[in-house]
Amino acid sequence: xxxxxxxxxxxxxxxxxxxxxxxxCHECDAVYRLEALPEGAAAHCSFCDAQLxxxxxxxxxxQSMALHFAALMLFIIANTLPFISLKxxxxxxxxxxxxxxxxxxxxxxxxxxxxxxxxxxxxPLLSMVAALYLLIAARLDIQPPGKGMVYRMVRFMExxxxxxxxxxxxxxxxxxxxxxxxxxxxxxxxAFAALLPVSVMAQQRFDSSLFWPHQFCEGGRDGGxxxxxxxxxxxxxxxxxxxxxxxxxxQSKHGSHCPRCGxxxxxxxxxxxxxxxALLIAAIxxxxxxxxxxxxTVIRFGQGEPSTILAGVxxxxxxxxxxxxxxxxxxxxxVPVSKLVALVFLLxxxxxxxxWKPDDRTRLYRVTEMIGSWSMVDIFIIxxxxxLVSLDALSTIRPGAAASYFAGAVVLTMLxxxxxxxxxxxxxxxxCSEHDGNDAVTDAxxxxxxxx
Numbered sequence: 001x002x003x004x005x006x007x008x009x010x011x012x013x014x015x016x017x018x019x020x021x022x023x024x025c026h027e028c029d030a031v032y033r034l035e036a037l038p039e040g041a042a043a044h045c046s047f048c049d050a051q052l053x054x055x056x057x058x059x060x061x062x063q064s065m066a067l068h069f070a071a072l073m074l075f076i077i078a079n080t081l082p083f084i085s086l087k088x089x090x091x092x093x094x095x096x097x098x099x100x101x102x103x104x105x106x107x108x109x110x111x112x113x114x115x116x117x118x119x120x121x122x123x124p125l126l127s128m129v130a131a132l133y134l135l136i137a138a139r140l141d142i143q144p145p146g147k148g149m150v151y152r153m154v155r156f157m158e159x160x161x162x163x164x165x166x167x168x169x170x171x172x173x174x175x176x177x178x179x180x181x182x183x184x185x186x187x188x189x190x191a192f193a194a195l196l197p198v199s200v201m202a203q204q205r206f207d208s209s210l211f212w213p214h215q216f217c218e219g220g221r222d223g224g225x226x227x228x229x230x231x232x233x234x235x236x237x238x239x240x241x242x243x244x245x246x247x248x249x250x251q252s253k254h255g256s257h258c259p260r261c262g263x264x265x266x267x268x269x270x271x272x273x274x275x276x277x278a279l280l281i282a283a284i285x286x287x288x289x290x291x292x293x294x295x296x297t298v299i300r301f302g303q304g305e306p307s308t309i310l311a312g313v314x315x316x317x318x319x320x321x322x323x324x325x326x327x328x329x330x331x332x333x334x335v336p337v338s339k340l341v342a343l344v345f346l347l348x349x350x351x352x353x354x355x356w357k358p359d360d361r362t363r364l365y366r367v368t369e370m371i372g373s374w375s376m377v378d379i380f381i382i383x384x385x386x387x388l389v390s391l392d393a394l395s396t397i398r399p400g401a402a403a404s405y406f407a408g409a410v411v412l413t414m415l416x417x418x419x420x421x422x423x424x425x426x427x428x429x430x431x432c433s434e435h436d437g438n439d440a441v442t443d444a445x446x447x448x449x450x451x452x
Contacts (some may be wrong), residue, residue, distance in 0.1 A: 021215050022248050024241040025050050027362050028426040029233035031248070036216045047426070048362040053214060053246065060205050065135040067202035072128045074195040079121065082186035084170070086177065086388045093388055097121065097188060100383030107386065109399055112407050116383045119376065124161040124199070130154045131206055138210055148261030151211060152244050158203070159414065162373050162380075167196055168327075169380030175324055176316075176381075177388065212245040212260060233426065240265045269421040273347060279416035280343055286409035287336060294400035296382060298389075306400055309333065309378065332378045332406070335371055339413045342368045343420060350424045358425045365425075369417040375410045379403065 021034045027050040034053065037043060042054035079097045086093045098121065104113030130150050137144035144150070170192075174183050234241050239248045244263040251267070258265055269275075294306030307315065309332050316325035342364055349361060382399045389397040 022239075023052055023214075023246055024234040024239065024248055025052055026241065026243055027366070027422045028358070029235055029241065029423045030426075031234050031237065031239070034214050034216050048359050048422075050362070050366070053209065054207060056205075056207055056209055060207070061135065061138055061210050064202060064205035064210065065132065065139060067198055067205060068128055068131045068135060071195055071199045071202050072125075072132065074191045074198060075125060075128060077191040078188045078195060081188040081191070083188040083192070084174070084186060084384075084388060085184040086181045087184065088181035094186070095384070095388050097192070099387035100380070103387035104383050104399065107398060109403065112379060112383070112399065112403055115407055115411070116379060119160055119162045120166045120380065123157040124163055127154050127157045127161050128199075128202075131202070134211060135206075147211065148244060148258070148263060151208065151261065152263055154206070155244065159369075159373060159418070162376055163192075163196055163199055165373055165376050166380050167192065168374075169377045169384060172324055172327065172377065173381050173384040173388070175321065176385070179319075180389070208245055212247070214246075233423075235267050235423075235427075240267060268423060268427075269419065272419060272421040272424060273351065275419040276343065276347060276416050279412050279419060280340060280347075283336075283409045283412035283416060284340060286405045286412060287340075290402045290406035290409055291333070293402035293405065295378070295402035295406065296385070296400055297398045298396075308402065309406070328378060328381075331374050335375045336409060336413055339368050339372055339417065343413075343416055346420065346425070353428045355429055358429050361425050362422050365417075365420065365422045372410070372414040372417055375413070376407075379407050379410070 022031055023034050024031050025045040025048065028045060028048040030045055030047050032043070032045075032052060037055035039055055039057040043052045044050065045052055082094050083097050083099070084095045086095070101113045101117035101121070104116060131154050133144060134147065134150055134154070137147070170189070177183055234248060238251050240251050241248055242258040242261060242263050242265060245258065245261040247258055247260045249259060249265065256265055257263065291309055293308070295309050296312065297306045313325045313329045313333075316322070316328065346361060346365055349356065382403050385397040386399055
């Protein structure tokens with residue numbers, strides 16, 4: 001279903017900037033009027049197709065609170081009961097969810113152990129607790145202390161809470177161990193499997209409008225026609241966009257913080273290009289030893305040899321487990337390399353002030369940012385196998401030096417994607433050339449409306 005939603009004019013002049021009922025796209029900086037949509041519908045930018053806002057229903061707050069509470073209960077079960085048991089030659093090794101990070105700490109891989117602990121346990125737990133803190137306060141209609149800071153913390157931890165990636169790593173580890181020993185799933189594994197859809201639904205219903213309701217326009221074009229109108233971006237209209245609560249504020253009237261939630265305001269991410277280049281170069285340096293040095297050593301009956309990432313993929317395909325080998329190949333080799341190539345392309349295009357297909361380049365950035373965390377699957381597999389397969393002379397798996405380099409490369413590429421500002425793609429684009437150079441906007445541009 002589609003609907004026509006008017007793109008707003010930004011009124012600048014001696015009377016200041018009218019920002020009531022406006023919202024800016026966080027990926028291309030285009031400005032729109034906020035208009036009420038049907039419940040469950042979402043408004044998307046007509047330029048880059050990024051989601052601008054969605055219309056939550058009257059039950060969304062209760063649904064989000066119930067789902068976050070259910071997710072927290074499942075998470076507690078998953079962390080307190082046996083996760084997986086391995087039976088081999090009369091011996092039984094039982095793994096808890098915490099066993100992977102602890103095993104990595106025990107073999108001297110403190111950095112990887114801390115990364116696995118934070119992304120699979122600590123960040124998901126903090127996200128659920130912080131979300132419930134905000135939701136319960138909203139349900140009781142009270143203003144909790146640190147509201148803006150807590151909401152920013154939840155959003156910051158979202159890409160680093162990798163429950164889905166960890167579950168994929170568990171499934172791959174189980175398949176790899178089937179030819180070694182008997183695997184028995186614990187209650188915690190079933191709780192963790194149930195946690196995934198519950199947590200996804202909880203995140204989908206967790207929206208900033210639950211805490212900072214939208215100010216919808218009520219008929220007519222917001223603002224007026226006093227002064228010059230520049231429709232190309234919020235920045236050109238003298239406005240700054242808060243990425244936390246979506247508030248538009250006049251650049252000349254406010255400092256460096258949002259007056260509503262306290263988040264830092266900036267026209268563009270500070271030193272975006274320089275930071276992204278630095279992180280990309282560091283990631284490339286990390287990827288070289290990550291693919292040359294051994295990432296894992298499997299010892300059976302006292303014998304074994306180190307294996308690189310590519311050698312492990314070849315071994316899996318040669319053993320007939322080609323679907324598993326392809327998954328690891330794409331997650332551990334194709335995804336990091338593709339992210340590097342995509343970000344380098346985006347950086348060059350921005351520096352050359354290219355006007356070529358800005359919408360497609362923005363979508364490329366969106367995909368690049370989204371897939372980055374899936375490269376962590378190899379690190380999670382190493383943690384699971386290190387904790388489970390520790391049977392002394394019978395069979396033991398030890399992480400290699402490449403694991404640290406690979407983990408560093410994954411983190412650096414994710415930080416690089418987050419440091420890049422997609423609004424830079426659009427800064428040299430004249431999006432309203434159909435008006436023949438006239439800055440006044442009198443017609444409405446369509447914006448997609450998709451039901452959730």
